[in-house]
Amino acid sequence: MTDFTATRAKFQLPEGVIYLDGNSLGPLMKSTPERVARMMGDEWGEMLITGWNRAGWMAAPARLGDRIARLIGAAEGTVVLGDTLSIKVYQALAAALALRPERKVILSDDGNFPTDLYMAGGLIETLGQGHRLLTPRPEDVAAAITEEVAVVMLTEVDYRTGRLHDMAAITEKAHEAGALVIWDLAHSAGALPVDLTGCDADFAVGCTYKYLNSGPGGPAFIYAAPRHAGAMKPALAGWLGHEAPFAFDPDYRPGVGIERMRVGTPPVIQMAALDAALDVWEGVDMAAVRARSIDLSEAFIAGVEAACPALDLASPRDPARRGSQVSFRHPEGYAIMQALIARGVIGDFRAPDILRFGFTPLYIGMEDVQAAVEHLRAVMDGGLWDRAECRTRAAVT
Numbered sequence: 001m002t003d004f005t006a007t008r009a010k011f012q013l014p015e016g017v018i019y020l021d022g023n024s025l026g027p028l029m030k031s032t033p034e035r036v037a038r039m040m041g042d043e044w045g046e047m048l049i050t051g052w053n054r055a056g057w058m059a060a061p062a063r064l065g066d067r068i069a070r071l072i073g074a075a076e077g078t079v080v081l082g083d084t085l086s087i088k089v090y091q092a093l094a095a096a097l098a099l100r101p102e103r104k105v106i107l108s109d110d111g112n113f114p115t116d117l118y119m120a121g122g123l124i125e126t127l128g129q130g131h132r133l134l135t136p137r138p139e140d141v142a143a144a145i146t147e148e149v150a151v152v153m154l155t156e157v158d159y160r161t162g163r164l165h166d167m168a169a170i171t172e173k174a175h176e177a178g179a180l181v182i183w184d185l186a187h188s189a190g191a192l193p194v195d196l197t198g199c200d201a202d203f204a205v206g207c208t209y210k211y212l213n214s215g216p217g218g219p220a221f222i223y224a225a226p227r228h229a230g231a232m233k234p235a236l237a238g239w240l241g242h243e244a245p246f247a248f249d250p251d252y253r254p255g256v257g258i259e260r261m262r263v264g265t266p267p268v269i270q271m272a273a274l275d276a277a278l279d280v281w282e283g284v285d286m287a288a289v290r291a292r293s294i295d296l297s298e299a300f301i302a303g304v305e306a307a308c309p310a311l312d313l314a315s316p317r318d319p320a321r322r323g324s325q326v327s328f329r330h331p332e333g334y335a336i337m338q339a340l341i342a343r344g345v346i347g348d349f350r351a352p353d354i355l356r357f358g359f360t361p362l363y364i365g366m367e368d369v370q371a372a373v374e375h376l377r378a379v380m381d382g383g384l385w386d387r388a389e390c391r392t393r394a395a396v397t
């Protein structure tokens with residue numbers, strides 16, 4: 001039994017705020033400041049450079065990788081932390097393409113997060129081998145898998161609409177066609193059950209600052225199936241991905257397995273925050289998180305559709321085809337979201353017209369959903385969004 005009252009008590013949420021944006025930046029856990037302070041005072045402060053050995057900083061990317069592995073159905077020793085997700089996308093794609101040298105097509109979809117597509121475009125230019133990036137609509141991806149495809153690179157949950165790909169079916173279809181698959185789990189890890197081993201995925205990447213609550217700029221993770229670990233090339237051949245970094249060998253030799261996907265010095269302070277944040281998953285059943293997330297999002301959709309007929313559901317109606325977020329469309333979506341945030345209900349906006357709401361059962365309950373619906377009703381009924389200060393766009397939306 002997962003006790004969501006107990007998990008909620010572990011988060012430090014500001015008074016009067018209903019936080020429906022944990023899909024974009026997870027909130028602070030109460031234990032995190034103390035853990036980070038300990039890292040700074042007892043480790044950095046006291047141990048200085050000896051902390052790399054004595055406090056285990058150098059081993060932390062793999063140790064934390066193992067903690068995340070449990071949440072995404074990966075075996076021990078197959079996940080490592082470091083860098084940002086954009087970098088990890090680049091590394092996974094470069095490694096996968098090198099394993100299919102005779103093929104030139106990268107298949108993604110037109111709902112994928114721009115950085116994933118930009119990284120693919122940049123890599124194609126750097127390689128200069130005539131690769132092509134295809135981005136059909138998400139619903140057309142399965143049919144576009146042919147024997148020309150080297151790599152299928154998808155984000156499981158669409159960041160705008162919450163649309164969920166069928167990871168098992170697409171991976172199977174890709175493998176039948178001889179292609180490899182990279183899953184971006186940015187909106188999956190910590191949001192719903194993921195079974196990389198069961199789906200036989202080739203590579204996966206994801207971030208820790210969304211549903212895993214590591215804080216802004218927290219390190220990303222990368223997974224490679226054990227069958228690829230010995231053959232894959234890391235693309236960014238950094239010294240900490242070397243087999244023996246402290247041999248200071250002028251020639252690069254890839255490290256053992258997933259360790260070769262490390263690049264440079266890991267962000268030790270941010271890893272301490274992640275380590276603290278991962279404690280909340282002890283005793284949490286991901287199937288229970290998923291069931292509760294569906295209850296919350298179904299209640300939100302029903303409430304909003306009854307209270308705010310001007311908003312159109314942009315997410316799939318079938319909860320089995322959604323991740324843990326719900327999106328609505330409105331031409332004035334930005335201003336509506338600003339008016340809502342002014343009332344303490346925090347979601348976000350994605351251009352051109354998407355209002356996005358994340359449901360995170362670890363700290364959001366049914367009473368929050370009902371209150372959020374009532375605030376949205378007040379904003380819409382009162383036209384509270386229709387003022388200049390709601391329309392002024394900030395740098396981050």
Ligand SMILES: *Cc1c(COP(=O)(O)O)cnc(C)c1O
Pocket residue numbers: 084085086087112113115116155159184186187207220
């Ligand atoms: C959030 C997100 C990113 C962010 O990449 P960073 O390098 O961490 O800024 C990338 N891809 C997807 C699919 C995302 O949802």
